[in-house]
Every structure is written in C-alpha cells, then in structure tokens.
Amino acid sequence: MQRRRLLLDATMRVVEREGVGAVSQRRVAAEAGVPPSTVTYYYAAVDDLLVDALTRVNDTYVEALGALPHEADAALRGFAELISCAGAGGDRASVVAEYELFLLASRRPALRPQIDRWNRAVDAFLAPYLPDPDDREAASATVDGLFMRSCTDPELTADAIHRVLTRILSLRSS
Numbered sequence: 001m002q003r004r005r006l007l008l009d010a011t012m013r014v015v016e017r018e019g020v021g022a023v024s025q026r027r028v029a030a031e032a033g034v035p036p037s038t039v040t041y042y043y044a045a046v047d048d049l050l051v052d053a054l055t056r057v058n059d060t061y062v063e064a065l066g067a068l069p070h071e072a073d074a075a076l077r078g079f080a081e082l083i084s085c086a087g088a089g090g091d092r093a094s095v096v097a098e099y100e101l102f103l104l105a106s107r108r109p110a111l112r113p114q115i116d117r118w119n120r121a122v123d124a125f126l127a128p129y130l131p132d133p134d135d136r137e138a139a140s141a142t143v144d145g146l147f148m149r150s151c152t153d154p155e156l157t158a159d160a161i162h163r164v165l166t167r168i169l170s171l172r173s174s
Helices: 002-018 025-032 036-042 046-066 072-083 092-104 109-126 133-152 158-168
Strands: none
Touching: 002 025, 002 036, 002 046, 002 092, 025 036, 025 046, 046 072, 046 092, 046 109, 072 133, 072 158, 092 109, 092 133, 109 133, 133 158
C-alpha cells in the first residue's frame, strides 16, 4: 500500500504541475523516484493509475461530506469550505488537479463510476434540504459550478460560496 500511495502522490504532483495529459508511467516513476517497472507492476495502464488517483481524491471528498455536522447552517458552512480552495488547505494547485481528474471522466469511461459516486454523495447531502429530485439536480449543478469557479477565481471565498448555497437551498443565514 505504501508503494501505491507513493505512486499516487507522484501522479497528483505531475497533474498539479503539468496537467493530466502529462501523466505517463515513466513520468510518474521519475517523479516518485522509482524504476518504471514499479509503476507497471502496480498499474498496467495510465488509465488504471488515473482511476486510482481519482478514487483517492473522491474518498477524501466523500468522507469529508459525510462528516459534516447535522445542523443545517453548520453543514452548509462546512460544505462551502470543502468546495472552496481553502478546503484543501488553500492549495489551489491541488484543487485544480483534482478537478482536472473529475473533468477527464467525460473522455475516459473508466473514471465515470467515481463521478457517479460523488454525485450520489452530493445528492444525499442535499436531500434533507431539497426533497424534489429536480431541485437537487439544479443545486448539484450549482455545486459543480462553484467547484469550477473555486479553481479559477482566487477571490471566491468560502463565505461567498456559503451565501450562494444558502440562497439556492432557501435557508436563512445565521
């Protein structure tokens, strides 16, 4: 497991610096400081590596979403923090790399189950606020847009995201 973590960390560093298109088994091996055969031992193809990288990213987000408080406003504030780059410790490069993996699912079917998993987690989070599935779909699309804006707008704060979520979910800010 430690080798896989090393390889996944290296993969994310490559994506952070150069984008997902730069990921190759050789590039990841060089970044991790291991022989290329180490990467091919664990990952027969680059897609396998990317699926594991996205799964690890998604594990973190789904776990954080599930750990949010039950009280409505506190949960929304936590969700806003998770969406904002501040939710990743202010590391915009990491958030951009993670989002790039999510976007890659539009071209790589092997990644889509992780996107579906995230969408189900967001839907479950939103369900207590929005019983209507169409309303949840609209709110989920807003969440996706806020993630994208968080990647591209350094001025977008967790407080601003919280205000948008509160408005979308028709809750009163405290």
